[in-house]
Amino acid sequence: DGGITQSPKYLFRKEGQNVTLSCEQNLNHDAMYWYRQDPGQGLRLIYYSQIVNDFQKGDIAEGYSVSREKKESFPLTVTSAQKNPTAFYLCASGTSGNTGELFFGEGSRLTVL
């Protein structure tokens, strides 16, 4: 079935460690996004990519990095520079050039110990 797959679903990290969250889609979408969700808050944009080998910072990019080497994949690295990384992370994809809905993965919950 077509969709977006995020992994891992749960991840624990010690302070000072970098972690990478995986996001893969087989919807043939050009655009991909990473959002952060904190309790009681709306989704905040971390990074987005409109096309392979291109990505743009969102509203809260500090302490995060991404790559877009393949159309299907948009991994997010949470670096040790991110001061408050414990959160629920959502990956999404959508078509480009024709505004439409975003399709979301099931999310990855990162907890820093």
Place this chain on the structure above:
Amino acid sequence: GESVGLHLPTLSVQEGDNSIINCAYSNSASDYFIWYKQESGKGPQFIIDIRSNMDKRQGQRVTVLLNKTVKHLSLQIAATQPGDSAVYFCAEIRSGTYKYIFGTGTRLKVLA
């Protein structure tokens, strides 16, 4: 700055009643609006969308209304069921951008 917000953080309704969830947006340049449903620990699911050239759009048990004069968006759920219990987000996007802006969400609780 521009934002998408919600009037009520929590809405409790009796099973079988209709639910109305509201959303305000601040930028008249937004031309596409979406409602999402998010269950606990899961990713948001698309419910219904509407473009700015429309005032109303209906789906299965759901209706979205857009009032551009007061920059207001609403989601109506008919005959609310226990499975409708979730957090509902509205979102907007402006033409020529890829930046979807999400509201803070409203939690819908369906009472038996």
